[in-house]
Amino acid sequence: MAKIPYTYVPFPIAACEAHPEGTTAYRPIAVATITASNGESLRWVVLPDSGADACLFPLTLAIMLKLDVLHLPKAMTGGVGSQSNTTYYDTVSIDMGNGIVFDAYAGFTQGMDSVGMGLLGQQGFFEAHNVEFRHSEKIYTIEKILPV
Amino acid sequence: MATAVVDFTGLLKGIPSGAWVAISERQHKVMAYGADAQAVLSESQEKGEGRPLIVRVPDQEAAMFL
Numbered sequence: 574m575a576k577i578p579y580t581y582v583p584f585p586i587a588a589c590e591a592h593p594e595g596t597t598a599y600r601p602i603a604v605a606t607i608t609a610s611n612g613e614s615l616r617w618v619v620l621p622d623s624g625a626d627a628c629l630f631p632l633t634l635a636i637m638l639k640l641d642v643l644h645l646p647k648a649m650t651g652g653v654g655s656q657s658n659t660t661y662y663d664t665v666s667i668d669m670g671n672g673i674v675f676d677a678y679a680g681f682t683q684g685m686d687s688v689g690m691g692l693l694g695q696q697g698f699f700e701a702h703n704v705e706f707r708h709s710e711k712i713y714t715i716e717k718i719l720p721v
Numbered sequence: 722m723a724t725a726v727v728d729f730t731g732l733l734k735g736i737p738s739g740a741w742v743a744i745s746e747r748q749h750k751v752m753a754y755g756a757d758a759q760a761v762l763s764e765s766q767e768k769g770e771g772r773p774l775i776v777r778v779p780d781q782e783a784a785m786f787l
Contacts, residue, residue, distance in 0.1 A: 584779075585730060604774055615762075616746065616774045633741075633758045637775070689741075689777025 576705065576714035577671045579603050601706065601713045602690065608666040609638040618690040619667070621704055621713070625694030628667065628679040634691070635661060635681035642681065650682060658684035667693070673715050675701050729776065736778050743773035754778075 581599040588595040601621055607630070608614040615637055617630070629650070635642050645661040652658075660680035668674045677697025685691070693699075703716040732751060736742060741758040742751055743765035752773055753764035765773040 582729060616772055618774070618776050631777075634775075637759055637762060686777075687739075689779070 574717045574719055575672075576703075576716045577669075577673055578712050578714050579669075581708070581711040581713070599708070599711055603669050605670075605691070606668040607634065607638070607691070608668070609635075609640055610664050611639060613638040613640075619669070619693050620690050621698065621715075622692040622694055623699055623704070625692045627694045627696040628665075628677040628692060628698055629660070629685055629694060630679060630681050630691040631685040631689060632661070632681045632683040633686050635663070640681070645681075648680075650680060650684075652684065658682040667698075669715070673702070673717060675717075733776070733778050738778050740778045742776050742778060743770065744776060745770050746772050746774065 579601065581601050584598045584600055586592060586596045586598055602618050604616055605619045606614050607617050615634065617634060632642065635645075640661075640663055642661045645663055647659055647661045649657045650660040660682040662678055662680050664676055665679045666674065666676050675697060679697065701718055703718060704713060705716075706713045732744060732749065733742060736751070736754050740754045740756060741761045742754040743761045744750070745752050752768050752770045753761045755761050758775060762773065762775060
């Protein structure tokens, strides 16, 4: 399977006490089509995050996908900046283009609304793909792992 | 050739922090923005962009630790 290249995207960081001149964060984001179990789909920004146990999206996306969140299975999840969030789960299809398509049992939580983008975590994404980050070139590649 | 995404820096300039934004799939231009993501999607669809990319302007242009 081919390694599909994606580019990092620069995000300017405003000047502050810690960074008086401001700085630029390069983030390995991509655009994906997220399709929920009910067939509804939307295009969303995603970020590979090997530190995330599973794929995680803003709760707003679940509502826009017309998922009945109160009837979805739920669990408490934690992360940087939050003690605990109720997270609702649905099996979604994530299509990043160029043949990178996979299913993931993904979480939706209000704690991600302030971030806005979705995280591609270990379950569903990293377990099924080899991901190579070449930060110096501002490129990363995704290679689907073929089932044995 | 790497798959490039939208240049958000220029597109989102001037849009308030925390706003949800609908971006045209083909033309890479802002179709609608506001505090309510569903309303932003609806406005974009009314303008003829049925499958916009939905993004959120960060609350602050700050470093992010996930």
